[in-house]
Amino acid sequence: NAGVTQTPKFQVLKTGQSMTLQCAQDMNHEYMSWYRQDPGMGLRLIHYSVGAGITDQGEVPNGYNVSRSTTEDFPLRLLSAAPSQTSVYFCASALAGAQETQYFGPGTRLLVL
């Protein structure tokens, strides 16, 4: 199993550009989530999904969109990048009902100029 994979590993954007961060898992996990981590801080939840076709907002959803068309994939879209979205983004997955045991991807470092 590859576990949770994220692409790209690093990305530089200009203010106003849009992009999609990709996340995929091969563990047949129903639950998937996106976090951002800013320097010296813990992780903050952006969006999460409890299954295909079902998504919900987390703590900091503004400026981000998600969709869940398949169990395996959970892309995160930045609609119009802003410098405040410079961060490290982590995707995670878990079995339904076992959200406390999340498996995290390696992260995507995003720099918005």
Added chain:
Amino acid sequence: LAKTTQPISMDSYEGQEVNITCSHNNIATNDYITWYQQFPSQGPRFIIQGYKTKVTNEVASLFIPADRKSSTLSLPRVSLSDTAVYYCLVGDWGSARQLTFGSGTQLTVLP
């Protein structure tokens, strides 16, 4: 979700036992206590979870007193590779939809 408080940082030497205590005074009856570990430039990794008394696995032990208002993560004989941030989380994982990470404890193991 119950709020947690843990030390910002701790230093230790190789070979020592390290105990990181987390305070969660408002823990609810259905809440479990979960610890994650995060190495630099990596995503967090689940290491241990408990409800009461003591839990032990190949990585760590978790001690929870009877009142459950605190918990202690114990790392036996740490090595340099245990340098990481350790997060304590509390929640009713049967119903909660999200993990809430605090700032964690930066453990630095010195040679």
